[in-house]
Amino acid sequence: MSWPRIVCPPNRSLLRSFTERTVAVRVAHPHQAAQAAARVWESGNHLFCVIIDSSFSLDKIELGEDLKHVPLAVMAPSWGKFRHLARRLERLRDFNLRIYLPGDVLENLAGLRILSSLGIHTCAVLGNGRMDWDALTDLMTYAVLELAPHASMEPFSFIASRHDPFSYLEWGALYFDDPKSFLHLDAKGRVALSAAELRNKQFIASSLKEIGEPAEFPAIRDRLQSWRQFFVDNHPCASCGGWKICLGRFAVALPENQGCAGFFLELMDVARQYQARKVQAEELRIWQP
């Protein structure tokens, strides 16, 4: 296991406490983003991206010209008013960014589709799973199978292109929530396994130095193996057809299946179609000898 990337605030002294790491810095406002990126570069680390974790709707997020070459993950609670956003769409396309919107708001699903159709890369945040799974299925089908040109929409594109029936697919890294790919630090350098655990101050180490070899660190190792507990407990998720791409991520929020199984089964089917389409692309031609 290679060293996970670091997600941390753009605290100068924190960034200087380690070097040669790949870092995603999290800021609350777009105007902090350019400075945050600069601090990463100054610290001798590599910038993975700047996460703009905004409490404002997308239409109110203004990205400056100085961010054009900075990889951005823009997280907004909603996409706001289209008439406001429309003026910025042309410019948004110029940025190296992915827009994250919660998938549990129907308007956001429409927004994700529109943004994608306009060539802007997006990601639906599935959160706790309390969402309209049918609407999400429609969006997913659009994202993966629609032939009209559109930008990628995660997690669907990621899953469809990487689904392998003979192995599990972990896609938490799309949300920076996979300790194999990301560890989260607070301003004091304390380490958490996910953004939610960071917020709840559930730390696994007081600093990165304690981690040593990540694959051998008990908390990381246990988290990476935590899926096995579903089988020990004979949890219903362990017998679900969608397990290989869900891995029980809604087991706590949705103790009784409320649509997630159907959605993930559908997603597997769509992934099959997507992969078959790639293989059989020649069929799009009229005929071949």
Place this chain on the structure above:
Amino acid sequence: MATVIFKPTEACNARCIYCDVVQKKPRAPVTMPLETLELFFSRINEFLREKPGEEMEVIWHGGEPLLLGPDYFYQAFHFQEKHCAQTGSRIRHSIQSNLTLFSREFTDVMKKLGITSFGTSYDPIENLRGLGRKRDSQAYNRRFMEGIRLVEEEGFGWGIIYVVTKLSLAKPLEIFRFLSNFSPSGAFMFNPVLLYGRELEHLKVTPEEYADFLGAIFPVWWRHRNEFPQVEPFSSLVGNLLEDSRSLMCCDSGACAHHHINLLADGSMSQCGRSADWGLLDYGSIFDKSFSEVLADPQRDVLLERNTILPETKCKGCRFWDICHGGCPLDAWSASRSFLHKSEWCYAKKGFIEKYFEPLVNPCAIAGEGWMAKEDSPPPSAQPRKKGRTRKSKPAPEKEESGDLPWINPIGGLGDTLMISGVLKQVVEKDPTRRFNLVARTKYRPMLEGHPAIAHIGHPPPGAGFISTNYWDHMDYRSPGRRAFQILARIFGLKPVEERLYVPWELEDDPAFLELFPWKSRNVLICQSSDSPRKQMGIEKWEALVEMLAGDQVGVFQAGKMQDRYIRGAYSLLGLTTPRQLINLVRHFDAVVTSDNFIMHAAHLCGTPAVVLWGPTDHRVYGYSGQIHLQSQADCEYPGGCLGPENGHLYQIICPQGPAHCLNTLPLATIYRAVMGLLEKP
């Protein structure tokens, strides 16, 4: 291969409810002493030296073999090194363990013994498997999962045996999903619980129940079988019935008498675990007898007699004899106290196949052409057709109703479609009531629309039964020279047939084409095109050929796709014709020069003489008699051609030899002479 089921200990840390080992009074010694272990390897060496062509499989069994500890296995390895210096390479070890005791200390010695995978077993249902006298299934599950994790981390594979009990019957799909989720790239196997003489009514299953359990899972497995690991008995049945890749377990092989020896900790030998438990087929002790003597023991004769007696008695006329052989002799003995009966689990296999397997996998069987109409099947007298019986379980569809008809999912190139069309024509000629649905796919529809065998073209409903035309995945395809057309015919239940192609429309001329073309007195159609770059001869060579033909006043026309490279000097029809138009046109030419492609098939259909240029594919598989086949010899790592079985992934990849690839080695003069030979024929 001789097989020793080696039970060096009958001790076990678990108390699985259905296990015989923990129920019976332990024999002494519980664990095989090292002296006996050493003798065991000495006996193996003796056997392998006597039989230089033989191998021996040692299946570590128990009890729980990991209870022996790593040192015991090191001792075994040491004895093997000591006694089998010359024969050790012919010893194969495997192991069956519950894995709850696995630790990294076992890794080295397991690898030294050549063990790469563990056979294990598991049941998510509580209180069936468990540790200690209290049968603690929670603790068992935790330790089992830990064992699996370690085994994976240490680079071993593993597979699961799942024992089907009455408690499983209510949730077959749940269990199947659990196992396939848990073991996405491993393998698992369903076995019915065997409770000989034990009062565990709440666990017992009947053969019918077991067949229904499998039947509930089978459609799900079958539909996405390429996405599941090896699942038994399904994978073997498909191999045995559809692909001729005969793979029979000991209980079905009818041959266990030749190979199997059960060895217990005290050195006593028997046929297998159950015969030892029941005091049957006692072959004596390892202290007194060599393995050769044990394998020649006259008590084994009765097991072999089954193979001659059962086909004339209990199994007479059974079309599944070849894959069953009456089942396990010990099962038979358990029910009837005689080995000369079939297994009481007969229905589990037969019922499953007839009720669930055949209707889904081989609708041809229902329509009257089962796989038992194969060339290698027993004569009809010994094998009454089950037509009526299978129809009873699922009525044959009415002629014009498309609802229950099997769906043909056509794949491959247009040449393949012409072959499918030809096969289907012969299917309906043989049985005018047979019809199929065709999955609507842009490429194939125009070729098969209106075909007398096709009732409907559309989109299959969920649960539809499919016939796939991917003959290249068929086992026969691996035999050199097995013809694609005949494999397709066999997929549709036909015996070897005449290779006639067919199109479901009247061949008509398009006046526009005929009038506009600059016909000469002799005209040749050439086609360089193929989906595979490996099947395309170099353009320069084609141009040289065209120049030579033009010098002889031969009109040369080039057919192909819009994006094909134009061959200078030819009259280009690239992208101007539909496949139907092209077939109509082919018959107007005096000869066709082509690679292995659609035009080659079309020429055969129209009776137009053809020179076919073969490189990475084999003319014996695809070419037609009457055509001139110029086969180049591959000078590369694929002497039989790189586009044979198992090499599908190379199809669209350019040959690394570049312009020197095999098809380009065909001498131009040879091609030219062959074409002129055709043109000069009266």
